[in-house]
Amino acid sequence: MNRAFRFTLAALSCLALTAQAADLAAGKAKSEQVCASCHLADGNSTNPQYPILAGQHPDYLRKALRDYQSGARSNAIMADQAKALSKAEIDNLSAWFASQPSKLNMAR
Template identity: 60%
Template sequence: MKYINASIIAFAAGVLLAGTAAAADLAAGKQKAEQVCAACHGANGVSAVADFPKLAGQYNEYLIRALKDYKSGARKNPIMADQASKLGERDIDDVAAYFSSLQALSTKY
């Protein structure tokens, strides 16, 4: 019975994640990224300095998780806690979709 419950939950979570990804608005994510995130992470998601992680090509789910964790305080970083606190659920889905849609590029610092 336990196994059955776990697989139902996993299935439901999968459906929810797929729904979220489909609903994300890339254009809105791009706009937010260029207005806010670009200063540190680069408009193309490839930051110019090693202090700021590259976001281009990162998994959508990873980006969503990171932003939610900064917002809740589960992941601690004063800069990103401040940034994430200004993002709604919808913004998080949109920017995550945008950055994950970009091509990851390597840069030498």
């Protein structure tokens, strides 16, 4: 193996060890505990006051929750909900909602 290839392989191995896959089952369980009353457990809210989370990009959902935690995004209810979440819980919730089929009505 050449030196560049070994370096690349070592770097990718480190990334794989540090990146932790989200736990969909944990995301589902957490959604049932803290999200379902407004967004429903699968993220397909039927109340127009609460956004549909199902099918959203996980990066968007993670950023939104972290922004609620930090105060960069303002909503009293969501700020309180988000502050109680760990990084792993945010990752799990984001992955769970992203994996759910969305019932958004796409008008054209």
